[in-house]
Amino acid sequence: MDLKYPDEAQKFAEEVREFARAELPAAIKDKVIRHAKMSPDAQIYWQRKLCERGWACPGWPKQYGGPGFTPLQRHVFDNVMSEEGAPPAVPFGESMIAPVLFHVGSEAQKKELLPRIRTLEYWFCQGFSEPGAGSDLASLKTRAVRDGDEWVINGQKTWTSYAQFANMMFCLVRTDPDAKQQEGISMMVFPMSLPGITVRPIITMDGGHSVNETFFDNVRVPASSLIGEVNKGWTYAKLLLGHERTSIARIGQSKRELRMLKTLAADQGTGGASLLDKPAFRTKVAELEMELLALEITALRVLAQEGSPGVEANLLKIKGSEIQQTLTELLIDAVGPYALPFDPNRGVGLGNMDYIGPDEAAALGPTYLSTRVVTIYGGSNEIQRNIIAKSLGL
Amino acid sequence: MDFVATDTQAMLRDTADRLVRDRYDFEERKKIVASEDGFSRKLWKELAELGLLGIEIPEEQGGSGGSFADVAVVLESFGKGLVVEPYLSTVVLGAGLIAAAGWEAQKHDILPKVASGDMLLALAYTEAHSRYALNHVATKARKDGAGYVIDGHKAVVLGADTADKLIVSARTSGEVGDATGISLFLVDPKAEGVSMRVYPNLDDRRAAEVTFDGVKVEASALVGAEGDGLRPLEAAIDRGAAAVGCEALGAMGALNALTLDYLKTRMQFGRPIGKFQVLQHRMADMVMAEQQARSMLFLAIEQADAKDPAARAQAISAAKAQIDACGQVVGRGAIQLQGGIAMTMEYIAGHFFRRLTALEKMMGDRDYHLERFAI
Ligand SMILES: Cc1cc2nc3c(=O)[nH]c(=O)nc-3n(C[C@H](O)[C@H](O)[C@H](O)COP(=O)(O)OP(=O)(O)OC[C@H]3O[C@@H](n4cnc5c(N)ncnc54)[C@H](O)[C@@H]3O)c2cc1C
Numbered sequence: 104m105d106l107k108y109p110d111e112a113q114k115f116a117e118e119v120r121e122f123a124r125a126e127l128p129a130a131i132k133d134k135v136i137r138h139a140k141m142s143p144d145a146q147i148y149w150q151r152k153l154c155e156r157g158w159a160c161p162g163w164p165k166q167y168g169g170p171g172f173t174p175l176q177r178h179v180f181d182n183v184m185s186e187e188g189a190p191p192a193v194p195f196g197e198s199m200i201a202p203v204l205f206h207v208g209s210e211a212q213k214k215e216l217l218p219r220i221r222t223l224e225y226w227f228c229q230g231f232s233e234p235g236a237g238s239d240l241a242s243l244k245t246r247a248v249r250d251g252d253e254w255v256i257n258g259q260k261t262w263t264s265y266a267q268f269a270n271m272m273f274c275l276v277r278t279d280p281d282a283k284q285q286e287g288i289s290m291m292v293f294p295m296s297l298p299g300i301t302v303r304p305i306i307t308m309d310g311g312h313s314v315n316e317t318f319f320d321n322v323r324v325p326a327s328s329l330i331g332e333v334n335k336g337w338t339y340a341k342l343l344l345g346h347e348r349t350s351i352a353r354i355g356q357s358k359r360e361l362r363m364l365k366t367l368a369a370d371q372g373t374g375g376a377s378l379l380d381k382p383a384f385r386t387k388v389a390e391l392e393m394e395l396l397a398l399e400i401t402a403l404r405v406l407a408q409e410g411s412p413g414v415e416a417n418l419l420k421i422k423g424s425e426i427q428q429t430l431t432e433l434l435i436d437a438v439g440p441y442a443l444p445f446d447p448n449r450g451v452g453l454g455n456m457d458y459i460g461p462d463e464a465a466a467l468g469p470t471y472l473s474t475r476v477v478t479i480y481g482g483s484n485e486i487q488r489n490i491i492a493k494s495l496g497l
Numbered sequence: 498m499d500f501v502a503t504d505t506q507a508m509l510r511d512t513a514d515r516l517v518r519d520r521y522d523f524e525e526r527k528k529i530v531a532s533e534d535g536f537s538r539k540l541w542k543e544l545a546e547l548g549l550l551g552i553e554i555p556e557e558q559g560g561s562g563g564s565f566a567d568v569a570v571v572l573e574s575f576g577k578g579l580v581v582e583p584y585l586s587t588v589v590l591g592a593g594l595i596a597a598a599g600w601e602a603q604k605h606d607i608l609p610k611v612a613s614g615d616m617l618l619a620l621a622y623t624e625a626h627s628r629y630a631l632n633h634v635a636t637k638a639r640k641d642g643a644g645y646v647i648d649g650h651k652a653v654v655l656g657a658d659t660a661d662k663l664i665v666s667a668r669t670s671g672e673v674g675d676a677t678g679i680s681l682f683l684v685d686p687k688a689e690g691v692s693m694r695v696y697p698n699l700d701d702r703r704a705a706e707v708t709f710d711g712v713k714v715e716a717s718a719l720v721g722a723e724g725d726g727l728r729p730l731e732a733a734i735d736r737g738a739a740a741v742g743c744e745a746l747g748a749m750g751a752l753n754a755l756t757l758d759y760l761k762t763r764m765q766f767g768r769p770i771g772k773f774q775v776l777q778h779r780m781a782d783m784v785m786a787e788q789q790a791r792s793m794l795f796l797a798i799e800q801a802d803a804k805d806p807a808a809r810a811q812a813i814s815a816a817k818a819q820i821d822a823c824g825q826v827v828g829r830g831a832i833q834l835q836g837g838i839a840m841t842m843e844y845i846a847g848h849f850f851r852r853l854t855a856l857e858k859m860m861g862d863r864d865y866h867l868e869r870f871a872i
């Protein structure tokens with residue numbers, strides 16, 4: 104079932120859809136649908152297309168080069184683009200550090216960074232987590248010590264997504280080891296090419312390389328790298344994580360995958376009845392579809408509200424991630440034995456060879472594995488529920 | 498139901514556990530998986546010498562004449578060790594099927610070689626459109642003089658790439674989906690017309706898509722009577738379902754121990770994360786799941802070789818569906834509770850998760866067995 108948007112939004116949706124269908128190369132779409140490794144070139148190609156159309160960075164206000172969408176337009180845009188299989192934007196620059204810059208960035212920082220984030224000339228990565236600081240982010244130990252006009256950074260970050268492609272990092276560092284944990288942290292932005300930064304890959308269980316360890320050995324960054332005020336980094340980080348949570352619901356992507364699930368299941372089955380005809384399977388799909396519908400309406404309600412979202416932001420993250428996982432569970436169920444073959448390339452890069460099993464199947468096993476992370480990162484679902492409970496006065 | 502291990506079983510458990518502990522640590526396993534055959538032939542020989550390949554094979558054919566319950570003990574250890582050697586395909590499915598349905602000559606020819614580690618087998622029964630229905634056989638075997646000619650495609654055939662003989666289900670009469678008219682053939686994988694596309698499965702064991710294009714076999718290749726292959730095939734896959742249950746239980750036990758240890762040692766917010774009640778409860782659920790799985794495994798082992806096919810099918814389906822669900826609770830929980838580290842290839846938790854995921858998809862998935870139980 105599809106939600107009906109107001110007429111104007113409906114018209115806008117058609118416009119976005121037409122653009123995506125005309126401009127999105129099939130090879131890129133195929134990779135998106137299979138959750139396959141996307142080359143930075145493909146990502147940059149698409150970002151530049153959006154820039155040309157004036158639709159890059161859909162969450163940004165006009166003054167910084169964004170399209171200045173209304174909240175509803177933004178929702179429609181994200182949804183239609185995801186449904187059409189457009190690559191999700193690289194979030195680190197556009198959706199994480201940019202909103203912080205809007206609030207507390209210096210004019211010089213805004214001027215240098217924002218236009219380059221918009222074109223992906225600057226590809227940011229997020230240097231928050233450390234081996235000892237996961238959910239307990241405020242316990243981070245990476246140190247920055249002031250030395251004249253510079254800061255000297257020593258320590259280690261981990262789980263740095265796409266650091267292998269990034270040329271910039273925003274990073275949380277400890278600048279006052281004596282203050283209360285949250286009060287001694289600062290946020291800095293610097294190039295990845297600085298001497299003393301080493302990036303080492305971490306291969307995940309789906310066979311992919313999306314995360315890295317990042318080491319800092321006497322890395323000297325200029326004083327101008329500091330974002331906002333010194334020792335206020337935690338406040339900015341919370342603002343940033345709030346944005347991460349709302350964008351992580353991925354409603355449009357889930358709608359696309361739900362459609363794929365139905366198509367696949369309708370094509371599977373023995374003895375005359377398709378899998379989708381079987382009441383047991385059909386019921387599971389229906390339950391999921393209703394959850395997703397409720398989530399989309401919640402998202403629309405949040406958009407209609409004044410002010411920043413409260414527990415709804417946590418809800419969007421929790422439910423959005425759980426729905427994504429259930430989808431991957433049902434998708435591997437849909438292909439049965441063909442969920443077994445393990446192809447870390449997820450069916451792309453087969454050249455002129457045939458797929459193993461149904462076309463989509465090659466992507467499903469690895470995607471099932473890699474999707475377990477969505478309830479862990481961006482603030483684990485346990486942490487999200489803790490936040491909701493706390494807001495209830497518990 | 499007998500809940501107490503026999504002396505033989507206690508001994509087998511010791512042997513298999515020791516082997517896994519001493520010879521199959523994570524690093525060693527990585528090397529084995531990356532090797533040319535994707536398993537260790539040296540280790541396979543050792544399994545033979547330790548008597549683990551012939552547990553169920555009669556003494557006069559080089560085995561020790563034991564029962565499935567004895568094999569089960571070894572399988573559980575192999576689940577703990579995430580063993581990739583072709584034990585399921587060769588010993589449980591292949592040799593089990595020959596022992597149950599083969600002609601005397603075939604038993605004499607094949608079983609001693611399996612017991613001594615000199616022959617590997619693979620059972621080719623899944624097809625591109627069969628899902629888990631064993632009667633959905635489109636592969637055809639047409640009479641040709643005294644022998645047969647086989648044409649068709651088999652999917653996700655476990656251990657096919659290294660097998661010395663394939664056992665193939667093919668239709669000698671009737672239509673796709675008929676219960677009768679299915680026959681089983683021994684096929685040499687090197688025979689003309691057999692081609693394979695080999696790949697690793699989710700759990701690092703290898704499988705293949707196998708195509709048969711005008712493959713000639715002699716009359717003596719027929720396993721059991723012509724057209725009467727479905728019943729022995731069902732029996733073999735029910736044993737297979739019980740066997741993957743054993744592996745799953747081994748994996749669940751090892752994974753729960755790992756997760757529990759992590760909860761006690763991983764510090765966040767100044768305390769071990771195991772102090773957080775929400776994690777305690779989830780861990781408690783995971784331990785309960787392991788216990789429930791163990792209970793159902795007793796049922797599966799008892800019924801694995803039951804003579805009454807209907808009763809056997811019900812028991813096996815109940816056990817497989819339940820164990821699959823428990824495996825999901827344990828596997829998904831383990832990843833969530835250990836956080837980012839559990840997502841990596843470098844840490845063993847993810848490999849247990851991959852094995853549990855694969856086991857659920859083998860020998861009938863949870864949905865298949867729920868439906869078969871409910872009928
Ligand atoms: C694929 C991937 C990509 C990532 N990308 C990035 C990135 O680009 N940049 C970056 O900085 N980080 C990134 N992360 C890190 C991610 O944010 C952390 O994994 C996450 O914060 C959890 O931390 P942890 O893995 O150390 O788990 P832990 O914090 O050790 O958590 C382990 C378990 O304990 C639970 N737990 C912890 N504290 C509590 C509590 N108080 N109450 C209840 N339960 C609790 C957790 O919910 C979890 O279930 C990424 C991680 C992965 C796996």
Ligand SMILES: Cc1cc2nc3c(=O)[nH]c(=O)nc-3n(C[C@H](O)[C@H](O)[C@H](O)COP(=O)(O)OP(=O)(O)OC[C@H]3O[C@@H](n4cnc5c(N)ncnc54)[C@H](O)[C@@H]3O)c2cc1C
Nearest residue numbers: 488489492497771772773774775776777778779780781782
């Ligand atoms: C029909 C009925 C028959 C009973 N029969 C008997 C009887 O024969 N003899 C007798 O002695 N008592 C009996 N009881 C009392 C029963 O044992 C108590 O209701 C029970 O111990 C819970 O106590 P409570 O009702 O005060 O709830 P509380 O203890 O106040 O609990 C309220 C909620 O908080 C949760 N909670 C409490 N502590 C924790 C914690 N540390 N961690 C997580 N959650 C927690 C509970 O699980 C529950 O959900 C009976 C009760 C009922 C309703």
